[in-house]
Each structure stands twice: as structure tokens, then as C-alpha cells.
Amino acid sequence: MADKLAEICATKRIEVAERKPKRLSHWPAPSPPRGFEAALRAKSASGIALIAEIKKASPSKGLIRADFDPAAHAIAYQAGGAACLSVLTDAPYFQGHEDYLIAARNACDLPVIRKDFMVDPWQCAEARQMGGDAILIIVAALDDVAMVEIEDAAFAQGLDVLVEVHDEAELDRALTHLKSKLVGVNNRNLKTFDVDLATTERLAKLVPADILLVCESGISTHADCQRMAAAGVNTFLVGESLMRNADVQLATQRLLTGHG
Numbered sequence: 001m002a003d004k005l006a007e008i009c010a011t012k013r014i015e016v017a018e019r020k021p022k023r024l025s026h027w028p029a030p031s032p033p034r035g036f037e038a039a040l041r042a043k044s045a046s047g048i049a050l051i052a053e054i055k056k057a058s059p060s061k062g063l064i065r066a067d068f069d070p071a072a073h074a075i076a077y078q079a080g081g082a083a084c085l086s087v088l089t090d091a092p093y094f095q096g097h098e099d100y101l102i103a104a105r106n107a108c109d110l111p112v113i114r115k116d117f118m119v120d121p122w123q124c125a126e127a128r129q130m131g132g133d134a135i136l137i138i139v140a141a142l143d144d145v146a147m148v149e150i151e152d153a154a155f156a157q158g159l160d161v162l163v164e165v166h167d168e169a170e171l172d173r174a175l176t177h178l179k180s181k182l183v184g185v186n187n188r189n190l191k192t193f194d195v196d197l198a199t200t201e202r203l204a205k206l207v208p209a210d211i212l213l214v215c216e217s218g219i220s221t222h223a224d225c226q227r228m229a230a231a232g233v234n235t236f237l238v239g240e241s242l243m244r245n246a247d248v249q250l251a252t253q254r255l256l257t258g259h260g
């Protein structure tokens with residue numbers, strides 16, 4: 001398969017160049033950051049910490065949810081026990097939108113990560129302006145200089161940073177060059193879209209104790225969470241399996257507790 005991630009990032013660079021001159025000012029001033037990493041650390045200290053994702057579609061699965069309603073999903077996720085939200089804002093590949101982030105965050109009290117492909121530090125100012133509390137840095141998408149610049153820009157905005165890796169070499173780059181103590185292992189290979197939960201099990205062994213490790217993608221049951229807990233991981237980023245459920249609150253409760 002061709003390198004989808006490179007294609008997505010090339011598209012994003014064009015989008016950013018178009019947005020830069022005209023965005024930001026028309027959005028209302030956001031409330032201060034809600035503390036994304038702190039919320040995860042607080043919940044993970046005594047159980048499962050869930051980042052619940054508001055995801056309409058994906059390049060590999062197409063449309064995931066027809067009756068997509070970001071505000072309603074945010075309320076359901078919070079009622080179901082999520083610690084934080086993730087909202088896709090990438091339009092071309094995930095059918096996301098910044099209005100979904102704004103609607104979701106306004107509907108609940110949870111911290112929200114702007115889930116998009118960050119290729120330019122300017123996107124951090126944009127993320128904060130739309131109300132984001134954190135951003136994602138995909139190590140595979142950036143060289144060392146670019147990822148450090150984006151992390152610095154995020155911290156300057158008061159945003160937390162979730163650093164996403166998929167293999168040992170990316171983890172090494174993240175730990176060497178970046179300051180964030182929030183690291184996600186994406187079980188999905190963004191180049192091929194294959195998902196393997198063993199990716200988290202493998203990389204968890206290599207992560208220092210002061211890092212909060214997030215297991216990302218391909219989690220669908222409480223048994224999956226228990227399997228990851230055996231590897232020392234109790235913080236999760238879950239989208240599709242929750243979004244496919246008619247009752248999002250119940251699905252969230254079931255994932256977190258194994259019953260409900």
C-alpha cells in the first residue's frame with residue numbers, strides 16, 4: 001500500500017497554507033485549557049482512563065456513524081465515565097470539522113484533544129482558538145526539528161501534547177527530542193491501517209515510569225482493556241467501537257466496567 005500518512009500530510013500542508021491568512025479571528029475566545037494530561041493522570045491512578053473519540057468516518061472504514069451528533073456524543077461519553085474527549089477536525093480524510101470540536105467541548109466539562117495532522121506550529125494557535133486543550137504529534141509524520149517546533153508552540157499556547165508512536169525507532173525519537181510525558185502507542189499502522197494490540201504490549205516495556213502511556217486504536221471490549229492492563233497500560237484512546245453503538249453512554253460504561 002502507498003504511504004497514506006505522507007499523502008494526508010501533503011494535503012494538510014496545502015490546507016494550512018489556505019487557512020493561515022483567514023482563520024482564527026471569527027471564533028469566540030475559548031475558555032482556558034481544562035488540563036488534558038492532568039485529567040488522564042487523575043483517572044488512571046485508580047482505574048481506567050479513557051479518551052473517548054468523536055469520529056464520524058475514517059479512510060479505512062468510510063462512514064462510521066450516520067446519526068453523527070458531536071454534542072450528544074460528548075454528553076454520552078461524559079455520562080459514561082470518559083476522562084477526556086478526542087475530536088477529529090481533519091475534513092478530507094476523516095470528515096471532521098472544527099465546529100464538531102467546538103460543539104463537543106461546549107456540551108461537557110471534559111478536556112478535548114484536537115485530533116488532526118499537525119504539520120505547522122501555527123496549527124497550535126488555531127487548536128487553542130477553537131477550544132482545544134491538547135494536540136497530537138504524530139512522530140511518523142514529522143522530522144525532529146518540525147516536531148520540536150510544534151511541541152514548543154503547543155506548550156506556549158497552554159496545550160498538552162499527546163505524542164504518537166508506532167514502533168521502537170519512533171519511541172526513541174520521541175523520548176530523545178520531546179518533553180511531553182504523554183505518549184500514545186498507535187496499534188494501527190498509519191501506512192497500512194493494520195491493527196495489532198501487541199504493538200502496545202511490545203513498546204510498553206520500553207517506556208520510562210514518568211511517562212503516561214496511552215493505548216490507541218483497535219480497542220473494542222473490556223477484555224481488551226484487561227489485556228493491556230496486564231502490560232501495565234490503563235489509559236486508552238477509543239473511537240470506532242464506541243461510535244458504532246446506538247447507545248454511546250452504555251457502550252462507554254461497558255468498555256470501562258465490563259458490564260452495564
Ligand SMILES: O=P(O)(O)OC[C@@H](O)[C@@H](O)c1c[nH]c2ccccc12
Binds near residue numbers: 053164217
Ligand atoms: O477508532 P479506533 O480504532 O478506536 O481508534 C481511535 C484512534 O486511536 C484513531 O482514530 C487514531 C489514532 N491516531 C490517529 C491519528 C490520526 C487520525 C486518527 C487516529
